[in-house]
Amino acid sequence: MRASLAGVLGLDVSLLQSGMGGVAGAELACAVSNAGAAGCAGGYKLVDDALSAMLDRLAKGTDRPVGVNLIPEVVGPEELDRQVAQVLAETPEHIHLSLFGMPDDAVLDRVVAAGRKLVVQIGTVEDGVHAAERGAVVVAQGIEAGGHLLGASRRDELVAALRDRLPGACLVASGGIGSPAEAERALAAGADGVLLGTAFVVAHESRAHGYFKSAVTAADETDTVITDVYEIGWTGRRHRVLATAVTADPVQPKKFIGRTVVEGQPYLVPRFSSAVPTTATTGRIEEMALYCGKSCSAIAQEMSAAGVVAEFASVLPGAELAKNEKRTENNVGQ
Numbered sequence: 001m002r003a004s005l006a007g008v009l010g011l012d013v014s015l016l017q018s019g020m021g022g023v024a025g026a027e028l029a030c031a032v033s034n035a036g037a038a039g040c041a042g043g044y045k046l047v048d049d050a051l052s053a054m055l056d057r058l059a060k061g062t063d064r065p066v067g068v069n070l071i072p073e074v075v076g077p078e079e080l081d082r083q084v085a086q087v088l089a090e091t092p093e094h095i096h097l098s099l100f101g102m103p104d105d106a107v108l109d110r111v112v113a114a115g116r117k118l119v120v121q122i123g124t125v126e127d128g129v130h131a132a133e134r135g136a137v138v139v140a141q142g143i144e145a146g147g148h149l150l151g152a153s154r155r156d157e158l159v160a161a162l163r164d165r166l167p168g169a170c171l172v173a174s175g176g177i178g179s180p181a182e183a184e185r186a187l188a189a190g191a192d193g194v195l196l197g198t199a200f201v202v203a204h205e206s207r208a209h210g211y212f213k214s215a216v217t218a219a220d221e222t223d224t225v226i227t228d229v230y231e232i233g234w235t236g237r238r239h240r241v242l243a244t245a246v247t248a249d250p251v252q253p254k255k256f257i258g259r260t261v262v263e264g265q266p267y268l269v270p271r272f273s274s275a276v277p278t279t280a281t282t283g284r285i286e287e288m289a290l291y292c293g294k295s296c297s298a299i300a301q302e303m304s305a306a307g308v309v310a311e312f313a314s315v316l317p318g319a320e321l322a323k324n325e326k327r328t329e330n331n332v333g334q
């Protein structure tokens with residue numbers, strides 16, 4: 001029998017919140033987990049004391065399953081090793097690792113050998129099969145997704161192709177899911193649960209800048225574009241963003257257009273930076289990277305993280321199914 005996402009991760013609702021660098025801090029992640037889904041804090045480029053501070057807040061904020069998201073291609077193999085070592089050494093077992101894109105096999109094996117749950121987001125069938133074979137929950141990202149794009153397939157086509165290859169794997173659909181009806185379509189394509197990014201950008205507990213949140217709630221999918229102009233800090237990836245003056249006219253000087261603060265450290269923000277504007281950012285917010293999925297068409301208002309979880313809970317497999325899975329396992333064992 002196929003396991004639900006809730007059953008695999010020990011959740012009440014088969015729902016993942018995307019770890020989003022800058023936007024998803026420990027506050028958002030813990031609020032989502034305390035509401036019964038799995039929250040996730042964006043680790044992005046944090047390392048050493050800055051990462052420790054975030055991990056400490058995460059561990060203190062919830063005793064429910066919760067994740068830390070890392071991005072192998074942004075930090076490179078050596079820095080990723082340091083980040084993974086820190087997460088494994090400094091956090092309790094209910095904290096899982098979430099990765100955006102495939103790292104070396106050694107990283108996957110190390111996390112699984114440490115007894116931690118592993119979630120990997122991919123954009124192709126090949127990567128999905130590989131990640132599942134190494135023990136990961138596979139998040140299949142479609143081209144409808146907000147932010148960085150790992151492939152070029154539509155979400156439900158990728159989910160269906162992966163389900164075909166991986167009949168028993170735990171598969172999560174990602175990209176363009178802003179309503180329970182859209183989540184149901186992803187389940188019908190073969191997913192065991194869903195991951196939401198943009199829907200949590202507008203959560204009260206998210207650190208997205210107020211301008212960013214308002215722009216997401218006002219937008220529909222025709223306001224989003226796929227571009228590679230936001231490449232300072234993350235080169236070689238296309239992103240789905242809200243169209244801005246910068247996406248419309250990318251031939252502009254690479255000058256500083258704002259300031260921000262990350263874990264107490266001040267930074268200047270250049271035009272074309274891949275960093276999202278947060279509550280700590282000032283300057284020309286309207287020109288910055290406003291990552292946003294096609295899901296924005298169905299996202300009309302800001303609400304609490306628990307409100308988002310409650311909205312989707314009615315259509316997603318939940319704790320009841322997870323309990324039944326446990327019962328079946330026990331019966332099989334007798």
Ligand SMILES: Cc1cc2nc3c(=O)[nH]c(=O)nc-3n(C[C@H](O)[C@H](O)[C@H](O)COP(=O)(O)O)c2cc1C
Pocket residue numbers: 018019020021023042044069071099100121141144145146147148174175176177195196197198199201276290291292293294295296
């Ligand atoms: C503002 C924003 C920031 C993101 N940052 C990350 C990140 O740091 N790590 C990651 O794994 N995915 C990140 N993503 C991508 C999500 O994991 C996911 O693919 C996407 O949000 C799904 O589409 P949706 O936004 O329509 O729900 C980000 C998405 C958004 C909207």
